[in-house]
């Protein structure tokens with residue numbers, strides 16, 4: 001079986017509210033970081049000579065983003081690159097593609113997702129089955145609450161508690177007083193037993209991370225993600241030594257995973273299809289967490305339906321994903337491109353069981369959500 005064509009559909013979908021993070025970089029918050037209210041996606045259809053078409057998703061594209069060769073993410077360029085790299089290949093060649101195709105995590109992930117979808121449809125198996133089998137029928141999700149005034153957050157928290165969520169992640173790192181006020185209010189509403197982790201998105205330096213976390217630890221926090229610049233692995237180890245809260249970090253490559261393990265810098269790997277470049281590559285990173293005796297969860301760039309289906313296949317087939325994952329896309333976006341509705345049960349997202357990803361594109365949605373990626377500023 002060979003790939004014969006790739007089609008790319010640009011779409012845009014609004015978020016439930018304009019989401020804000022610390023926008024942190026290299027241990028400093030970015031006061032100019034803008035809230036995100038509309039997200040852009042490229043939905044892929046990868047056609048094979050057997051007639052089977054697999055789907056993939058380049059998730060939540062920042063218009064300023066570039067491909068690894070520095071060329072723009074515009075539709076013509078991306079479609080051309082995908083065709084030149086994929087046409088003539090077999091979708092079974094996942095290891096070869098992991099060596100020869102590198103267009104960055106988001107694009108690699110879309111390719112990998114489409115290949116798993118094709119292979120599943122060809123063999124009459126789910127992507128989860130191909131990735132290791134259905135260890136779980138649904139995946140534990142932590143609701144991600146972005147930075148806004150404490151009172152503005154209350155209806156969001158009350159709604160998610162009513163839906164049965166028992167795990168949450170708070171974006172923090174713009175203002176420590178406001179962060180503490182939000183966490184305190186959350187504990188007053190939901191009590192101290194709920195699973196609550198923080199994500200500072202690299203807004204702090206080592207000293208700030210230690211003093212802020214010592215200040216916040218009385219709220220029984222489950223973890224702190226990216227407290228400082230992720231490239232400062234020694235600094236992260238220093239923070240870990242100084243505080244009691246487990247440290248989580250995004251891990252996209254095996255090299256970085258080994259670096260974290262060698263420095264004893266983290267407790268939990270945050271792994272994702274979009275970060276690593278698909279299910280196949282992500283499995284190799286999760287295996288390092290497993291070998292090192294660390295925990296793991298699925299992070300997210302906030303995927304739409306196709307991307308979420310790929311993440312679920314990874315989570316459902318990987319026993320080491322034992323912490324709540326950030327798969328909030330199906331509830332954060334106001335619309336989707338799929339025919340199938342998502343099923344939630346008390347904060348757990350049901351894993352599709354049909355062949356391939358177990359989800360399919362609604363052509364009318366592709367049309368109604370059609371939206372070109374804006375030109376970068």
Ligand SMILES: [Mg+2]
Pocket residue numbers: 199201225226250299
């Ligand atoms: Mg994060």
